[in-house]
Amino acid sequence: MSLWERMFVFDDYGELLSLLHNSIIAGAVLGVVCGVISVFVTYRDLAFAVHGVSELSFAGAAGFLLLGANVVTGSLIGALLAALLIGLLGERARDRNSVIGVLMPFGLGLGVLFLALYKGRAANKFGLLTGQIVAVDASRLAVLSAIAAVVLAALAVLWRPLTFASLDPEVATARGVPLRLLGPAFMLLLGATVAAAIQIVGALLVLSVICTPGVAATMVTARRGLATALSVLFATVSTVGGILLALGGTLPISPYITTLSFAFYLGCRIFAAIRGVRSRRGHRSDRHEQTSLEDQPLARGPVTGPRLHPSAVGLHAPPETVIRTE
Amino acid sequence: MSSPGPVLRIRDGSVGYGARSLWSGLDLDLVAGEFLAVLGPNGAGKTTLLRVALGLHPLRTGVITVDGEPPRRGSGRIGYVPQQRATAPLAPVLVRELVRFGLDGGRWGPGWPSRTPRHRVGEALAAVDATALADRAVAELSGGELQRVRVAQALATDPVLLLCDEPLASLDAPRREALSALIDRRRRTHGTAIVFVTHDINPVLPYVDRVLYLAGGGFGLGSAADILASESLSALHDTNVTVDWSAGRIFISGVPHSPRDLQAVR
Numbered sequence: 001m002s003l004w005e006r007m008f009v010f011d012d013y014g015e016l017l018s019l020l021h022n023s024i025i026a027g028a029v030l031g032v033v034c035g036v037i038s039v040f041v042t043y044r045d046l047a048f049a050v051h052g053v054s055e056l057s058f059a060g061a062a063g064f065l066l067l068g069a070n071v072v073t074g075s076l077i078g079a080l081l082a083a084l085l086i087g088l089l090g091e092r093a094r095d096r097n098s099v100i101g102v103l104m105p106f107g108l109g110l111g112v113l114f115l116a117l118y119k120g121r122a123a124n125k126f127g128l129l130t131g132q133i134v135a136v137d138a139s140r141l142a143v144l145s146a147i148a149a150v151v152l153a154a155l156a157v158l159w160r161p162l163t164f165a166s167l168d169p170e171v172a173t174a175r176g177v178p179l180r181l182l183g184p185a186f187m188l189l190l191g192a193t194v195a196a197a198i199q200i201v202g203a204l205l206v207l208s209v210i211c212t213p214g215v216a217a218t219m220v221t222a223r224r225g226l227a228t229a230l231s232v233l234f235a236t237v238s239t240v241g242g243i244l245l246a247l248g249g250t251l252p253i254s255p256y257i258t259t260l261s262f263a264f265y266l267g268c269r270i271f272a273a274i275r276g277v278r279s280r281r282g283h284r285s286d287r288h289e290q291t292s293l294e295d296q297p298l299a300r301g302p303v304t305g306p307r308l309h310p311s312a313v314g315l316h317a318p319p320e321t322v323i324r325t326e
Numbered sequence: 327m328s329s330p331g332p333v334l335r336i337r338d339g340s341v342g343y344g345a346r347s348l349w350s351g352l353d354l355d356l357v358a359g360e361f362l363a364v365l366g367p368n369g370a371g372k373t374t375l376l377r378v379a380l381g382l383h384p385l386r387t388g389v390i391t392v393d394g395e396p397p398r399r400g401s402g403r404i405g406y407v408p409q410q411r412a413t414a415p416l417a418p419v420l421v422r423e424l425v426r427f428g429l430d431g432g433r434w435g436p437g438w439p440s441r442t443p444r445h446r447v448g449e450a451l452a453a454v455d456a457t458a459l460a461d462r463a464v465a466e467l468s469g470g471e472l473q474r475v476r477v478a479q480a481l482a483t484d485p486v487l488l489l490c491d492e493p494l495a496s497l498d499a500p501r502r503e504a505l506s507a508l509i510d511r512r513r514r515t516h517g518t519a520i521v522f523v524t525h526d527i528n529p530v531l532p533y534v535d536r537v538l539y540l541a542g543g544g545f546g547l548g549s550a551a552d553i554l555a556s557e558s559l560s561a562l563h564d565t566n567v568t569v570d571w572s573a574g575r576i577f578i579s580g581v582p583h584s585p586r587d588l589q590a591v592r
Contacts, residue, residue: 156436164431167419170408171479174380174489176400177432222418222463225439319536321548323558324351 009249016247023136027243031236033148038214043166047211052100053194056082056107058203062114076195083191087184131202131254147196151189208258216268234264333519339388358517366540372523376489400432405480407490422460428479450478470501490522502529528575
């Protein structure tokens with residue numbers, strides 16, 4: 001069997017499709033929630049945190065697999081624990097990266113240990129790391145959808161303050177936005193999303209659906225609404241497209257998803273580069289105009305409207321001088 | 327609009343961190359439209375004064391009111407203009423979206439696009455002559471443009487008090503003067519009281535009503551001519567400080583640990 005035939009097999013495709021429609025729905029649900037959260041991951045510079053959370057989520061899943069308990073519950077517990085630790089200990093980016101760097105190998109090591117002790121089917125083991133599509137039954141689909149619904153609802157509530165805090169933390173602090181609450185809260189939502197994504201994409205490659213779509217989308221537009229829509233589109237096409245391509249083959253699903261996702265990134269990069277060259281070439285006169293607008297001194301002439309300046313309306317006497325030394 | 331009383335009132339205010347006291351015994355009444363420049367060496371408590379007014383830091387002793395009420399986090403009655411940083415974490419966002427953060431960025435919910443906020447964002451941008459920048463990405467702006475947009479963001483809620491934390495830092499001289507003139511215009515047209523923390527008094531010297539100079543645990547409060555004088559600053563710093571006024575500009579030398587001295591040493 002040639003490599004091509006192993007990669008793309010479409011025999012009995014219709015039957016497979018009907019057998020695995022749960023997986024396809026799960027892929028679409030995941031695509032939407034990952035696409036939305038991916039934009040915030042990009043804003044908040046949390047790519048490394050995603051990776052760290054996914055390794056601990058993997059450890060949780062492997063542990064529960066070993067115990068014969070529900071794998072999704074295990075990965076959810078692992079992810080939420082990791083997310084909470086990272087959120088609470090790593091408020092500043094530098095601290096955060098150290099915390100993640102310490103937690104991640106520990107989690108991965110635990111996971112490897114649990115898998116080594118596990119005597120069950122090997123496909124279960126491998127699937128946790130590199131993804132799988134066969135395992136999505138109706139109950140798992142329900143759990144994934146519930147996680148997605150909770151995450152999306154919470155993000156909708158947090159939307160404005162979270163965006164403000166992510167993009168403009170200094171002014172957000174001054175305006176009383178509770179940054180210390182929003183950081184850990186977002187990490188929890190991220191943890192839940194990672195735990196859900198692991199079920200299909202696998203722990204090692206979660207970044208391809210939780211990081212890449214947001215990076216690609218924000219590269220081509222500064223409009224937040226459009227960036228979110230594009231990110232959702234990229235993530236959903238990657239997961240669903242990856243599943244559709246992987247259906248017939250014998251290979252794990254993740255290379256299909258990661259390749260699609262990377263293709264979107266590449267496309268966006270090229271688009272942004274071409275647009276950059278064009279705007280430099282085409283709008284040189286524009287640019288000049290904008291600079292000269294900036295150089296224009298502000299009108300300092302008489303100002304109309306109420307003059308409330310105290311010295312103008314005599315609201316108070318010339319200032320008293322107070323000098324106080326310690 | 328503001329009530330007839332002072333916009334910002336501090337009675338016997340003192341602040342500190344741990345065992346360290348920054349300033350104490352401060353009495354300050356700032357009326358509508360007044361321009362107060364806050365000067366002093368690093369670590370004297372200039373930014374802390376702003377944090378106290380924003381309700382982010384408590385006074386150790388004394389009372390503070392903003393527009394007659396105790397400071398409240400997230401109050402729309404205060405606008406805040408931060409320092410322009412070379413490495414701003416401002417990722418992909420449009421100018422009008424950044425300005426809208428100032429309007430309702432702290433509220434819960436997704437905040438759908440609608441006419442009223444759009445209109446107010448437009449007004450805020452027009453007030454700083456930045457209407458043309460509305461649909462540009464923040465990352466594309468020059469330092470001077472970004473600071474104008476920052477002022478628009480701070481003015482979006484039409485505050486009675488505008489707090490500026492070294493907004494002129496890292497701008498060149500013409501931009502410093504343009505931004506200072508812009509802020510002066512606002513207080514004249516809208517009666518917004520200004521608290522302006524700055525290292526360099528000269529760009530705002532034509533507009534300043536009073537100067538608050540924080541140093542060495544004490545403070546000086548009064549007109550620029552009285553406070554920025556060799557005698558006053560020497561008393562505050564407890565060493566010989568020389569102040570030269572020349573052609574409407576002020577040159578201060580001899581301030582211990584001031585950035586200018588450090589530059590001279592290098």
